[in-house]
Amino acid sequence: MREAYAAHAAELFGFAVRSLGDAGLAEEAVQETFLRAWRAGERFDPQIGSLRTWLFAILRNVVIDLGRARAARPGVAEGGIEPSVEPFDEALLAWQIEEAMRRIGEDHRKVLIETYYRGRPYAEVAAELGVPEGTVKSRVYYGLRALRVVLEEMGYDD
Amino acid sequence: MTTEGCRHWKESLGAYALDHLSADERAGVEAHLEGCARCRAEVESLLAVSHLLPHADPERFGPAPQPPAELGRRVAATIRAERRSTRRQRLRWGLGLSGAAAVATAAVLAILVLSSGEGPGPEQHVAFRSLPDGVKVAATLEPQAFGTEIHMYVSGISSGTLCRVYMKGPDGTAISAGSFRYRWGADASAVLSAALDLSRARALVVHAGNRTFVAPLDHVATTASTQRQEEATT
Numbered sequence: 567m568r569e570a571y572a573a574h575a576a577e578l579f580g581f582a583v584r585s586l587g588d589a590g591l592a593e594e595a596v597q598e599t600f601l602r603a604w605r606a607g608e609r610f611d612p613q614i615g616s617l618r619t620w621l622f623a624i625l626r627n628v629v630i631d632l633g634r635a636r637a638a639r640p641g642v643a644e645g646g647i648e649p650s651v652e653p654f655d656e657a658l659l660a661w662q663i664e665e666a667m668r669r670i671g672e673d674h675r676k677v678l679i680e681t682y683y684r685g686r687p688y689a690e691v692a693a694e695l696g697v698p699e700g701t702v703k704s705r706v707y708y709g710l711r712a713l714r715v716v717l718e719e720m721g722y723d724d
Numbered sequence: 725m726t727t728e729g730c731r732h733w734k735e736s737l738g739a740y741a742l743d744h745l746s747a748d749e750r751a752g753v754e755a756h757l758e759g760c761a762r763c764r765a766e767v768e769s770l771l772a773v774s775h776l777l778p779h780a781d782p783e784r785f786g787p788a789p790q791p792p793a794e795l796g797r798r799v800a801a802t803i804r805a806e807r808r809s810t811r812r813q814r815l816r817w818g819l820g821l822s823g824a825a826a827v828a829t830a831a832v833l834a835i836l837v838l839s840s841g842e843g844p845g846p847e848q849h850v851a852f853r854s855l856p857d858g859v860k861v862a863a864t865l866e867p868q869a870f871g872t873e874i875h876m877y878v879s880g881i882s883s884g885t886l887c888r889v890y891m892k893g894p895d896g897t898a899i900s901a902g903s904f905r906y907r908w909g910a911d912a913s914a915v916l917s918a919a920l921d922l923s924r925a926r927a928l929v930v931h932a933g934n935r936t937f938v939a940p941l942d943h944v945a946t947t948a949s950t951q952r953q954e955e956a957t958t
């Protein structure tokens with residue numbers, strides 16, 4: 567469990583903060599996730615999926631339970647968590663891509679942000695970075711490839 | 725198709741997958757894709773990635789929040805506590821003692837496990853506000869015939885710190901609930917009791933070393949939910 571914590575706690579926590587919007591609640595969620603994982607330790611089967619996928623599945627239930635517990639305590643519930651599953655999956659997808667973006671090189675991330683998310687022309691981005699336009703184009707290509715590799719490493723499967 | 729030709733086109737495939745090419749450039753790439761299975765496969769996989777991009781929020785590409793170092797210790801302590809208590813529970817059952825002891829052990833766990841969906845019980849969770857960074861103090865209060873049972877959870881303060889716990893009555897008098905010593909890495913929870921009815925308690929006070937933490941008790945919320953239940957039954 568110690569190794570599992572070292573390998574996955576940061577990721578689970580990062581996602582829990584994004585999903586719950588509160589660092590204190592995220593700590594609770596991560597603690598409860600590892601406790602449940604420890605209790606169900608014998609049921610973990612590496613044949614079925616990775617440890618990471620299993621921990622995220624447990625976290626998903628914890629987040630839903632936290633939402634229910636909040637809703638059941640009218641005095642305590644403030645800006646409650648949506649207890650439905652749909653937003654969780656959407657948030658998990660978003661978080662995985664954001665995490666992958668953090669892991670690729672700065673140069674690659676930069677051109678993807680400027681050309682894709684900000685919709686700026688390649689020539690403008692090239693001038694700002696002081697590189698030929700062809701370089702921006704090739705960074706977009708290698709950036710997308712790097713994203714694909716990182717997502718695979720993270721265990722993303724579509 | 726020659727490798728030389730692929731190298732020329734390949735670097736445009738990213739912009740192609742993102743639909744960033746002019747009509748002319750697009751036509752050029754598509755003409756090449758017609759005759760090049762390798763580049764077609766490459767475009768397929770780049771398109772799969774490009775379809776994911778709209779799901780992400782570029783405002784969140786900065787460094788991710790890291791869990792506090794202390795969380796790892798707390799997880800380890802929680803698991804140790806549960807391992808110990810399940811052993812103790814088995815021992816008690818084995819000796820033929822009443823289930824009440826096991827129930828008491830389970831109650832200690834309630835604070836560690838938080839609410840895992842069983843719904844609100846009669847116990848009251850207490851949050852201490854404005855704690856220093858890294859310090860966690862929490863408690864669960866349970867009404868009992870003798871007064872109030874207090875399950876304390878503390879972490880992040882120096883090991884060996886003496887913690888004295890009081891409950892404040894309606895007239896402001898402090899009623900002692902006992903004391904415990906916080907040991908780093910050991911069981912972070914303690915069970916205490918005070919001879920004051922939970923319904924009459926105004927606050928829970930913890931003196932930890934030279935620091936004092938106060939949690940005002942909010943009976944308003946409890947009353948409101950009771951009223952709501954009464955309305956529902958009539």
